[in-house]
Amino acid sequence: xxxxxxxxxxxxxxxxxxxxxxxxxxxxxxxxxxxxxxxxxxxxxxxxxxxxxxxxxxxxxxxxxxxxxxxxxxxxxxxxxxxxxxxxxxxxxxxxxxxxxxxxxxxxxxxxxxxxxxxxxxxxxxxxxxxxxxxxxxxxxxxx
Numbered sequence: 001x002x003x004x005x006x007x008x009x010x011x012x013x014x015x016x017x018x019x020x021x022x023x024x025x026x027x028x029x030x031x032x033x034x035x036x037x038x039x040x041x042x043x044x045x046x047x048x049x050x051x052x053x054x055x056x057x058x059x060x061x062x063x064x065x066x067x068x069x070x071x072x073x074x075x076x077x078x079x080x081x082x083x084x085x086x087x088x089x090x091x092x093x094x095x096x097x098x099x100x101x102x103x104x105x106x107x108x109x110x111x112x113x114x115x116x117x118x119x120x121x122x123x124x125x126x127x128x129x130x131x132x133x134x135x136x137x138x139x140x141x142x143x144x
C-alpha cells in the first residue's frame with residue numbers, strides 16, 4: 001500500500017555552515033529529521049516513516065495507521081508580518097496550507113499550531129458562531 005504524506009520543510013541558519021534543513025510530516029510532530037542536505041533529510045525521514053507505518057500495519061487495529069492517510073489537496077500561502085514594538089520591529093514569515101475538510105476551507109500553520117476555519121460568514125440565524133473566522137485548537141498531536 002502506498003501513502004502520500006505531505007511534509008513540512010524548514011531551512012534554518014546554522015552557525016558557520018550552510019542552511020540546516022528540518023523535515024517532518026505536515027500534520028504530525030514526529031518523526032523529525034534534519035541535515036545540511038535536503039535530500040538526505042528527506043531520505044532519513046522517509047526511512048523513519050516507512051518503519052513506523054510498517055509497525056502500525058502489523059497491529060491488530062489500524063486506527064492509528066488510518067490517521068496517516070489524511071492527505072488532502074493543499075494550497076500553500078506565505079504571510080510576511082512586521083510587528084512594531086517599542087524599540088524595534090519584529091519580522092515574521094509564516095507558512096500556511098489551506099485545504100477542504102469537514103465541509104469547510106481550513107488553514108493550517110505548523111508554527112502557529114492551530115487550525116483556522118476560512119470562509120464566508122454564515123447566516124447568523126442558522127449559526128451559533130458569529131464572525132468570518134473561528135479558531136479551532138489543534139486536537140491532540142496530529143490531525144486526523
